[in-house]
Amino acid sequence: MAGLYLHIPFCTQRCVYCDFYFVTTQRTTAPFVRAMEAEIEAYGREFGTQEPVETLYLGGGTPSLLPLEEVAHLIAAVEQHFDTSALAEVTLEMNPENATPDYLRGLKALGVTRLSLGIQSFFADDLAFMNRAHDAAQAEAAVEAVGAVFDDFSVDLIFGLPEQPFEYWGANLEKAVRLGAPHLSTYSLTIEDRTPLAKQVALGRVSPVTDETMRERFLFTMEFLTARGFDHYEVCSFSKPGHRSRHNQGYWRHRNYLGFGPSAHAFWKTTRSLAHRWSNVRHLGRYQALLEQHELPLDEREQIPPDALADEHILLSLRLMEEGLDLARLRDEYGVDLRLEKRAALADLERGGLVTVTDDRVRLTREGAVVADAVALKLIG
DSSP: OEEEEEEEOBOSSOOTTOOSOOBSOOSOOHHHHHHHHHHHHHHHHHHTTTSOEEEEEEEESOGGGSOHHHHHHHHHHHHHHSOOTTOOEEEEEEOGGGOOHHHHHHHHHHTOOEEEEEEEOSOHHHHHHHTOSSOHHHHHHHHHHHHHHOSSEEEEEEEOOTTOOHHHHHHHHHHHHHTTOSEEEEEEOOOOTTSHHHHHHHTTSOOOOOHHHHHHHHHHHHHHHHTTTOEEEETTEEEOTTOOOHHHHHHHTTOOEEEESTTOEEEEEOSSSOEEEEEEOSOHHHHHHHHHTTOOOEEEEEEEOHHHHHHHHHHHHTTBTTTOEEHHHHHHHHOOOHHHHTHHHHHHHHHTTSEEEETTEEEEOHHHHHTHHHHHHHHOO
16 A cells, blocks of 8 residues: 655744745735646546555644644545545645644644654754754643644654753653653654754764763663653654654555655656656745646656666664564565575674564664665665
């Protein structure tokens, strides 16, 4: 089954670390919604009956800036042009300042089943550094408001901010748990090119934390949350039983997905060895203009060679902490015998305490999760 992702590119202001495509000057969202409806219809003609849709995810940007009636239009377009008979999860990303009781109840009435709440921190100093639009009081109030309406929701938190005391990070986790969040996504602060944070670092105004500090924060996170009943099911994701993100698991399991909106990406595999990836233009005006002319807003499209497809599967599967990389599936579907081709690398990683190899699966240890990408790079190519 497939997943659909709708990129809503509107924000009230720019967060210091963000490299996603967004705009902050748009006064009306109606033309964008009409364009996205047209894009959904166009792809529905090609893919609408190929696979049932299991998950729908509205991300951004800030989808919670859309009025309820426009959210309704987008969900209706998906239901009209795709097979949603198996739709099990509809997620919408929300900023705390938008979490009003009326808006939350309206989303639930429209069929949204899950919210992803961009808290990032409960501390004023952290929020000011990140240039978030909400304050500490709104952060806490938002979790309470969301929890009063939705049983299923996630809280995003960022660790590794420059000069962030260790006590702040521990308190962030403690508060999220105390407020009843059934799912947490915890991310280390990453310095991406062409962001305000990257510029500050280049000018020497901000000093990134050390790798050892990041390691300590992440190890603490894993220990803290698993001790409180959370399943560490993906490198950055922790869930109480029954609250895992189905949509994100689709990415990590290398399932098909379609992306709509400016800068959105898609991946579609038709056979074991044939898959394509494509992306949309990274410009709202061009995106809307192309769809008004009945043209798809494509930027790049590529066929993924079988060896690259296998490498991608390894990278994604390793992120699933419990499932890990299924070596038999890798052999059968991708023609790669990792035990034979990477025997020495697997042995080195296992001796180093970064992976375990059991039951024909490779799984990251906690230390391995800290350096997950580096572990994967040892096993690809």
